[in-house]
């Protein structure tokens with residue numbers, strides 16, 4: 001079963017009837033975008049969509065509207081050098097969609113883009129880094145010591161994040177962010193639409209490594225701890241991130257303790273909140289700012305399989321995130337007092 005819930009039908013050969021083709025040796029990692037693949041396959045009939053079959057970047061699922069179009073493509077291009085796709089030899093199989101069972105009570109519409117999500121201040125950029133850069137970042141952190149929490153491992157740079165108080169000790173500077181993230185810092189500075197704010201000069205990095213099925217409790221990053229902009233880069237595996245706007249929330253609800261208090265909120269069924277979610281693929285950069293950063297809780301569900309519409313997406317063996325923030329000097333003066341520890345406690 002691929003991570004999208006597509007699988008090879010029983011039996012072999014061209015007798016199989018399915019509008020979906022699993023196509024190997026083809027994908028963004030070899031310079032073929034999903035759009036380019038879609039237009040190439042469209043000569044056989046309407047293509048509903050092209051999606052990654054897994055995180056490799058070289059295997060895709062091409063979904064046609066009609067079985068006959070998939071058969072025509074299979075006959076013409078399977079195991080042949082394909083002139084419309086840079087002469088690559090494509091390896092194909094028919095594939096069918098078998099959604100996996102998940103808890104439907106938990107369902108929330110999952111968006112693929114910031115526009116669909118529609119939360120002010122939340123931005124998502126796909127393919128923020130290349131596959132090569134992703135590999136190098138993972139190698140760099142895997143060569144450094146991890147600190148084990150109850151269910152995941154972390155590394156902190158710049159300033160240590162103290163989970164008990166959900167804050168940093170701003171007097172304990174650990175040093176500049178490591179050189180292996182220098183090119184990321186440059187890209188952050190030129191993230192579109194940021195303007196001239198000093199909060200893009202991030203100085204704190206938390207690296208989280210989540211094993212498959214581990215998530216993160218709903219929380220708002222403490223206002224008094226960090227400036228307006230929070231950047232989170234996803235590596236290795238995907239997940240969905242849910243955003244919750246509580247009507248009667250406060251800065252530390254619904255979980256009154258640390259971000260790592262997974263058990264506390266694991267079973268909490270939200271009744272008094274608006275929920276939205278976005279899919280975070282590997283190499284994407286999420287920016288939380290403004291209302292999305294200050295007034296919405298963010299949450300990674302504790303699932304091995306995320307439901308995206310009627311598709312099930314199995315999480316990889318791990319997801320590693322790099323969260324970049326700027327430690328706040330002085331109290332937060334945001335317009336979201338209800339969620340602001342600086343303004344409630346002063």
Ligand SMILES: O=C(O)CCC(=O)C(=O)O
Pocket residue numbers: 206208216221232233259298321323
């Ligand atoms: O893993 C992520 O993308 C988010 C991490 C996060 O929200 C946090 O460390 O506060």
Ligand SMILES: [Fe+2]
Pocket residue numbers: 219220221298
């Ligand atoms: Fe967070």
